[in-house]
Amino acid sequence: MKTQMFRAAQFKTQAWKNGGGSTLELYKYPDNDQYDLRLSIATVGASGPFSKFPGYLRTIIQLQGAPMKLRHPLLNNVKTLERLNPYNFDGEWETDCDVTELARDFNVIYKKTATAVQTSVQCLETNGTSTLPKQGNKIFVYCLQGAINISTIGERAVATVHANELCIIDRKVVAEDLAVTANKDGAMVIIVMQSVIS
Numbered sequence: 001m002k003t004q005m006f007r008a009a010q011f012k013t014q015a016w017k018n019g020g021g022s023t024l025e026l027y028k029y030p031d032n033d034q035y036d037l038r039l040s041i042a043t044v045g046a047s048g049p050f051s052k053f054p055g056y057l058r059t060i061i062q063l064q065g066a067p068m069k070l071r072h073p074l075l076n077n078v079k080t081l082e083r084l085n086p087y088n089f090d091g092e093w094e095t096d097c098d099v100t101e102l103a104r105d106f107n108v109i110y111k112k113t114a115t116a117v118q119t120s121v122q123c124l125e126t127n128g129t130s131t132l133p134k135q136g137n138k139i140f141v142y143c144l145q146g147a148i149n150i151s152t153i154g155e156r157a158v159a160t161v162h163a164n165e166l167c168i169i170d171r172k173v174v175a176e177d178l179a180v181t182a183n184k185d186g187a188m189v190i191i192v193m194q195s196v197i198s
Contacts, residue, residue, distance in 0.1 A: 003167060003170070005161075011026050012024070012025045019046075021043050021045050023041070024041040025038065025039075026039040027140070027168070036115055037110045038107075038109045039106075039108055043104050047096070048097060050096070052094070053091030054091065056109050056111055058088065060086070060106070060108075062082070062084070063084070065102055065103030068097055069081070070098075072093050072095055115193055120189075121188070122188055122190060126146075126182055128181070128182050129179055129181045138168060138193045141161055141188055141189075142167075143164065143165050145163050145187050146182055147160060147163065147186060148180050151178070152179070153178075
């Protein structure tokens with residue numbers, strides 16, 4: 001089973017052109033403007049429009065701050081985000097964001113024609129255990145807080161993921177059942193991807 005680890009020093013920060021915030025890019029494949037998948041964390045300091053991403057689907061998870069409101073004017077729809085609760089929407093939709101204080105959110109953006117993605121959040125108390133989904137070619141585990149041990153059901157260690165670290169597990173080689181255990185109270189974002197990405 002192939003795994004990759006990415007740590008905070010490897011992530012790239014980019015300021016928004018409108019000055020309303022910044023994006024911490026965690027992962028992008030391929031590493032160009034026509035990517036199939038991008039994972040990032042945004043810091044939002046002011047209300048304003050989101051960039052459009054035609055051809056892409058998006059999942060946003062608010063991490064910190066007062067609840068953000070996302071408005072989709074053409075759909076006459078307003079969504080108030082709940083902390084650690086994923087919200088899915090089309091990247092092509094016109095979307096305005098209202099914030100009342102500094103907020104942070106986790107973002108998954110993926111190309112409709114290249115991949116299918118499911119995103120969830122798990123929170124575990126110290127020594128709490130759970131399992132990772134069995135489906136998917138790749139599983140991405142981003143630790144939001146605490147530390148997470150990933151192992152096979154037979155207790156063979158696969159990886160330890162600390163806060164602000166990303167682990168990528170390639171399940172195309174060996175589709176073993178995987179367990180996660182929290183070293184201390186932990187929370188993680190889990191992205192399951194089914195695609196042709198190698």
